Amino acid sequence: MPIKRICCIGAGYVGGPTCAVIAKKCPDIVVTVTDIMPAKIAEWNSDSLPIFEPGLEEIVFEIRGNNLFFTTDGPKAIREADLIFISVNTPTKAYGAEKGKAPDLSCVESAARLIGKNASGATIIVEKSTVPVRAAESIAAILSAECREDGTSFQVLSNPEFLSEGTAIQDLLSPDRVLIGCESSEAGKLARKELADIYTRWVPEERIVTSNIWSSELTKLINNAMLAQKITCINATSAICEKTGADVSEVAKAVGMDQRIGPAFLNCSIGFGGSCFHKDILSLVYLCKQLSLDEVADYWQMIVDLNELQRRRFCQRIVKSLYGNVAGKKLAIFGFAFKENTGDTRESSAIVVCKHLLNEQAQLAIYDPKVRESQIIRDLQSPGCEFNSSSLKIETCPYEATKGASAIVICTEWKAFKNLNYQKLYDSMESGARWIFDGRNILDHQKLMETGFQVHCVGKALHLQNGRRSSGLTNGHAFPFHNGDH
Template identity: 30%
Template structure:
């Protein structure tokens, strides 16, 4: 076997495409595998099928190097690869809060019959603890090479909008392995990354499976904690932004993820904490993570409270009112609208009879596909034209940079709900705007956002 293993990446969605492209740029021979021929054709022709800064340029570079190819053939993948990364999605099941493992199981059962020599299969997908042990047994039973095929787990920690950096310069690597050989294969498969002195935690399969959901649950808790404080601030007239700033000076707490506002969404945090709580209940330790149910509840309430603020600014009724919704993606620098708080708020206002006009710098196409009932604008100012209320729902920098006076010139009424605490209240109030944000007094003239 060559010192530098040949890699396959099963699944070319957000995680898989990023991993395949970055690994090829780092010098590995990589084969991307997917059952979706449309995805394979797009990637093969140099098109990234989602929005991620820096990735299209790297895809061009990787294809030109000749080190990256894509296929729909598992037989080709089995013959090519020394290390196979499984990067398929694990969405929430339609009928419960559990993770849907259909795609993970399909990837393993499709690949295994083509593994006829000693090889390593590495799970990167986020799965319920215990999945790896089951998949390892499945691999051994289906692969011609039997026990010569090993399974390892290497969770991903990509932040959308920063995925290239997080792949090529991660803050840590976690290797869940059952043998020294598997650890050495993984080290070889990450050699250029490890050469940058990236910390590695070598552990067992079940701990490696838990790392991602534990990390996401902690972040979700921190986000929801400050939003719970926002609810208290609303009841007392206190200012949650100032409270968060005061807490952030405590180095035990820190300011990261302590930003009050509309809460979290996307394809990871919401479904991961629900799947984690569901799995804990299956294991008989549901009480230990019972707080995650409340975290989910706090997060959902933020959306309803944002709608309430818009209704307040419309004197109690949004029917027939024009609302400019700035943002559709669940976070800036992404076109991902999965469980997006922004679109949830926009769609709720539409159902209440409002005339909602949405603008997002990257997620318009995805938003239109899922919410064709909403109207869409060509810019933030276009969305704001004749609006009764402007509501900022995704904290894109271009929204932070809006000139309050310029927007005031096009709206019907200068009223804004800052759902992300992204604006400087004093600037907007000075330009004549009525400014509202969750957890902030309605007439607080010295905002320091």
């Protein structure tokens, strides 16, 4: 029987956009998204959606109420559904044993229990959340333990989501691939076909990839770990560049032209953020340790460690450049989201940078085009960050944020930052050395120096001052050639 009703548990960054696109592409299927947070559901049903994604509003506003619904009544949506997506959060455990290491699967478990109690008839359960290998086995066990109704049966599929925040709608409309993992039984293959039949309404058939469930679950973790690794490769290169006079942009350009490597994810920065990379690598490390693969675990762990180092190096560079002291100095922070085109701040490098500077008693004026003030305050008001209300101002205009500041610190690569009037910003800053710390390497540094700025950009020799490029090579870092070396 073709799928007629879909339920999605979890109305977050994955559940919302994914279901909006499915509902848009399949007008004959009723798609209901449910969440335990009434405030979030209320926002999905309002004019102000809980998340920002380019193109999302247009789709939701067009089809909401036709075949796309948002509700807190999970049991009803589950009861009526032929296919149920589990799109709940799977963060790193923040309590108890293995805190900070193991993935927290409590939301997946509660979603599975809810399904087990309420589903009726033959139901396909699709694991969309990112989970450790063999999580589907646990889901299946919970479902059968909870299930009370005669005639109810479940097939669990793995269908990890590869969308990237900021381009989620585009990624969902034109995915590189859709991966579906299933059991090798006939029932498993049939369930896989029913899910594939939904995607093939707009995804070319050759982009539907199938595998066994465990491969599918592992693919998602490895995919994210490899992406994070590529970013970390160029960030580690930036540390070498800063000490030697090599220019990371030049290195990245030439390396990226190698077709085996490619140019994507080679922009060096102050480190990756986002809700996924960090926790998925930790999950992979935990899995390896469980499997007694300690060296493999250490390999993946190093990506997380180097990411921390990259953030730390940037913070230290700011303080060092401002004569080793930022106490009482106003600093304008441009960008708080973990990347452009999203309001998501989870694991954003900006949080680490701002906390460091607040602890050094700087006065911060933060401007981000999409992140809400309440979110910024929540992110900074955590243990280990000390500041009073006069040290932190959230601005809605970059020019206001910069008035009287000693430095501008770019934390997010918003394109809008490239088009600001930097002469005007310069003129409004505190007299004396006026700094730009470009943590995303997005600005025209030569032009900024001509304006009078002192510039530090990640991955370039020390820093660029008033048109003078100071190189590590002149500071005793030149390496001697050994006999026979060329």
